[in-house]
Amino acid sequence: MGDQFKILLVDDDPVFLFLHEKLLRKVGIEVSIDKCSDGQQALAYIESDHEENVFCVLLDINMPVMNGWEFLRSIQRLPYNASINVFIVSSASRMVNATKKSSSPRLPAHSISHIDLGGLQICP
Incomplete structure (x- = not known):
């Protein structure tokens, strides 16, 4: 059986989770979302469901329990981390993210980018 593609939204704000899912569905994404x-829940989820799955993680940075940077460091240690693709989606300042990103270890198996959702509107 081939790999199954899954999207994992990681954010402590339920409104952002709702909006991200709505936007992904609106543009035609039909895979599991x-x-x-928080990062700890996301890590546990991936660890329990990693066999034959490829993950696209849309990750917030500022979260309680385990923040986005801690999550990134944790998944770097996983033997199957090549199947986890991470995109940072955060309303945090671009400068703060750039500074923190440059001080974090580069994760070659992961794509890390900042997506500014400041002016995003989802229309029915």
Whole structure:
């Protein structure tokens, strides 16, 4: 059986989780979309469901329990981390993210980018 592609939304704000899922569905994404409210939940989810799955993680940075940077460091240690593709989606300042990103270890198996959602509107 081939790999199954899954999207994992990780954000502590339920409104952002709702909007991200709505936007992905609106543009035609039909794969499984799961949600976690912090990095620790996301890590546990991936660890329990990693066999034959490829993950696209849309990750917030500022979260309680385990923030986005801690999550990135944790998945770097996983033997199957090549199947986890991470995109940072955060309303945090671009400068703060750039500074923190440059001080974090580069994760070659992951794509890390900042997507500014400041002016995004989702229309019915």
